[in-house]
Amino acid sequence: MDRGIYFDQDNRVRILDVDKFKASQALQDNCAKFVSNMQQLHDSVAKYVAAIDQQVERIEYEKLKAVGLRNRVAAMQEERRHKQQELQQQLNEKQEELDRLLIEEQSLQKVRTTQESTTAKLLDASSTGMF
Template sequence: MANDAFERAGMYFDDLNRIRVLDDETSSQAAELKDCCQEFLGDIEDFQKIADSFISIFDTVSQEVEREKIKSIGGRNLLKSYAKQREAQQEQLRALIVEKKSELDRLTAQYTALSKLEAEQQDFMDQFILQK
């Protein structure tokens, strides 16, 4: 009877006759809920560790990708500079060819003129020798 009065007041006795605010069923459900929450928190912590490791791995990979990207950009720029150097060198060689052709034409004309002069002088010497 005393138990009924306590139960109506919202107080209960457990197996060890300690006074409780919750009945046995609610208390066991609360304990079970507490255990489930602890297990859930453990799972969340494990998930957080896994997520952190993935983030760390992705950061490392992204840094490696960035390094490779910079290397490839550098290589591409180096190739472009080689191409520009080659074009400049070709242009210099073309100018040198034009210069050498012009010198060849000048020297050929000079040779022709000198050959003609030599032939004339040779004819003059031949005529001079024949006259004597």
């Protein structure tokens, strides 16, 4: 490497050759631009990650809401099934009571018919003087 003192076009004293100084200056400018671009990229990535995190939070909230709704629907279906069973049991009990009352009515009708027949025979017998 050549050592010495150099002068640039403005007649300033330089330790580096003018071409090497310009190359060094260009490298420094390019490095500054690169660092600036990297900072912009970092800022953009940070904004993107923040936006993604916000979307993740919204998605998680909606998932929890959907799970809650699904659980509520399942509970409503179970409640509806239970209510249907209760109503079916009440219907069966009422049907049994109706059947029992119909049988009782038929029995009472027979008793009534028998009593009316007996009463009619007694009236006929008393009017004909059999007693």
